[in-house]
Amino acid sequence: MKIAVVGTGYVGLVTGTCLAETGNTVTCVDIDQRKVQKLQSGQITIYEPGLEKLFDRNLKEERLLFTTSLADGIKDAEIIFLALPTPPGADGSADLRYVLGVADDIGKLLQDYKVIIDKSTVPVGTAEKVHAAIAANYKGEFDVVSNPEFLREGVAVDDFMKPDRVVIGTTSERAQKLLTELYAPYVRQGNPLIFMDERSAELTKYAANSFLATKISFMNEIAQLCERLGADVDMVRRGIGSDDRIGKRFLFPGIGYGGSCFPKDVQALVHSSGEADYDFKILNAVMEVNETQKRHLVSKIKAYYEGGLTGKHFALWGLAFKPNTDDIREAPALEIIDALVEAGATVTAFDPEAMNNVRGVIGDKIQYAETTYDALEGADALIIATEWNEFRTPDFDKILATLKEPVVFDGRNLFEVQHMYEKGFHYESIGRPLIQLPKIV
């Protein structure tokens, strides 16, 4: 099939590349000229494991094309995906200006039947707005479908190629037929294509993200309780996760959820609820708990250094909002940095992929290390903010030998508490017992 993908950011590039991989010809459109030039010249613009190989192959075989011209991009396409940003507005609502702006442009360009698919995360009723924006300028037949994307950064290729499910919101039989054909190679393993109306599909996306965020905030509160009651959240997690009804995944406490989706989507659903005259109480609490959790590790650090943080120097492992991505949107590590610097401390950070992005945003507010161990030079303590695999089995003796004092604040519970104690560390993590060593400060 001939496909256009409008918006070549994270979702657009993964969608375009994975659709080309099964033999479709995909033209990706973006207004960012530099991005398009880079992609045309064969340089991938995001770090996503496994994507580059597919990108190279499909670019070389001319199934994957890039342009800044919407008219050229959609001219021959049967299907147009919108993978445009929907950032939070000042009031928390999803900003639809990009989606509706492009819909308006598409309306001026359409000449024959096409299916316009909304892959962006958008509030209930957006498919109708997109339809109206196109219909204002185009009087022929077309369909607008809500087809939310559930991929996770870091495993996005697998999530797209072998999705748990594909949700398709449309009541048009013609669009259903086309999308059944398009997605056939991806749902071969028996995972379902779930058809529903547009509004339910739009809400499904927000419900999924909000439910997962709720799971995380719930576990962060259990972790808070563990710290107060002398229980171990790792044990509680295993104890409840083995019940199929609860499930093992997304039960990891930490430094709060971040990334480009959960914070904005929970906020947007709360806003939509308000507009529908409904107070979504659970989600308000989920957001409040997350804000508290983002400050929790720094609270522990401040409590440890009774004399204050002025003049203290910290090594920070991890900047990306989660491992296997260079994405730093709403990364909790950035809030930790702000709080430490504000309290008079200095920071040297290391992240395997995200340092360039961080440099672009906060510049020399912190120092950047070449390796995990370089970051430790001259530091009073180590702080862990992202659970990259390479941080999981470090050379503890080297850490002991390099840090000024053997102190580790771990926001991701990477190490065994007992092991750290035996090694001689003062080790604080989230929701687990603290085995007290004599204070060093």
Ligand SMILES: NC(=O)c1ccc[n+]([C@@H]2O[C@H](COP(=O)([O-])OP(=O)(O)OC[C@H]3O[C@@H](n4cnc5c(N)ncnc54)[C@H](O)[C@@H]3O)[C@@H](O)[C@H]2O)c1
């Ligand atoms: N990032 C994820 O993991 C993820 C997963 C599922 C769903 N989503 C949703 O998908 C949508 C896109 O997210 P993203 O992370 O890919 O965003 P992004 O910011 O990475 O990419 C958006 C792209 O759209 C381009 N763009 C903006 N205006 C344009 C226009 N008028 N014409 C053409 N291109 C234009 C931008 O230049 C940018 O390259 C959002 O609604 C998001 O909530 C994201």
Ligand SMILES: O=c1ccn([C@@H]2O[C@H](COP(=O)(O)OP(=O)(O)O[C@H]3O[C@H](CO)[C@@H](O)[C@H](O)[C@H]3O)[C@@H](O)[C@H]2O)c(=O)[nH]1
């Ligand atoms: O047990 C857990 C699991 C995750 N997180 C945090 O939650 C955030 C989000 O993680 P994850 O969901 O893995 O990352 P995203 O790539 O943002 O993916 C989410 O957001 C996407 C955009 O909407 C959706 O498509 C995905 O299905 C949804 O998982 C990160 O800060 C994680 O550190 C935890 O704190 N504990």
